[in-house]
Amino acid sequence: PGGRLPDRVRGGVVTDEDWLFEPRDFIRYLRSLHPHSSGRMRLPSRTIFVFGSNLHAAFSKALRARAVDWSPRVSVGRAGGRPVAVVRSSIGAPAAIIELEESIALGARTVLTFGSCGSLRKDLPIGQIVLPTAALSDEGTSRHYGGERWSRPDASLVRRIRGACRRRSLPLREGAVWTTDAVYREGRSRAHNLVRRGVLGVEMEASALFRVGAYRGARVASLLVVSDELAGRTWRPGFDDPAFRTGTRQGLKIVVDVMSGAIP
Numbered sequence: 001p002g003g004r005l006p007d008r009v010r011g012g013v014v015t016d017e018d019w020l021f022e023p024r025d026f027i028r029y030l031r032s033l034h035p036h037s038s039g040r041m042r043l044p045s046r047t048i049f050v051f052g053s054n055l056h057a058a059f060s061k062a063l064r065a066r067a068v069d070w071s072p073r074v075s076v077g078r079a080g081g082r083p084v085a086v087v088r089s090s091i092g093a094p095a096a097i098i099e100l101e102e103s104i105a106l107g108a109r110t111v112l113t114f115g116s117c118g119s120l121r122k123d124l125p126i127g128q129i130v131l132p133t134a135a136l137s138d139e140g141t142s143r144h145y146g147g148e149r150w151s152r153p154d155a156s157l158v159r160r161i162r163g164a165c166r167r168r169s170l171p172l173r174e175g176a177v178w179t180t181d182a183v184y185r186e187g188r189s190r191a192h193n194l195v196r197r198g199v200l201g202v203e204m205e206a207s208a209l210f211r212v213g214a215y216r217g218a219r220v221a222s223l224l225v226v227s228d229e230l231a232g233r234t235w236r237p238g239f240d241d242p243a244f245r246t247g248t249r250q251g252l253k254i255v256v257d258v259m260s261g262a263i264p
Helices: 023-033 053-062 093-105 155-167 188-196 206-216 242-260
Strands: 046-050 074-079 082-088 110-119 129-138 173-180 199-203 219-229
Touching: 023 093, 046 053, 046 093, 046 242, 053 074, 053 082, 053 110, 053 242, 074 242, 082 093, 082 242, 093 110, 093 206, 110 155, 110 206, 110 242, 129 155, 129 199, 129 206, 129 242, 155 219, 155 242, 173 188, 173 206, 188 199, 199 219, 206 219, 219 242
Parallel strands: 046 082, 046 110, 110 219, 129 173, 173 199
Antiparallel strands: 074 082, 110 199, 129 219
């Protein structure tokens, strides 16, 4: 107690590999709990991440996916003839990273997360589809994987999302997002400063997801729909707004389009 912990990150690279516990350890344990399913306990390389039961049900319906018998959070279907998993995560970077680490250990290699964000700009209304091209880490998870304060999604997956939106003639806003754990401590002056640096919105997972994807060698990108507006003097929620529901339906189609296409 009181001593200095050894540095685990030097030059943005994690150097200490003597971890107490790895995702493969948990997967081994999980398989021991479901010996009759252990041979089937793996994920296709393409995986969709969502953050709620309604979205999980919607994607499962779109992909005609069936629940696996070893996790209530996972279903597997097909898009464009290719197997695709749908994984439901709890919100927040720590929970999302647990799910992502385990999904990668089970075989996921291309992960597209779909969720919502709060708008920090007056010209970014509820229902607008947002493609994050970078994420500023204000959460406590990604720093354990090295790197700087900014994380970036997989460039090839971003191009595919952009192309899918173009083919459907859907308006798309691209830019950075602010990832934070503390939803009730989003300072107004901090938000204004970030907007001046090109940040569009705020959410809770992207920076950590991008960082872990890069660390583990998996393609990870996100697609978001604006659910509430924070640029005015008062908060404007839009979770029941028809525009948000429309944007969510449109975003779902984009994600399915991407997962249906050829991904090298």
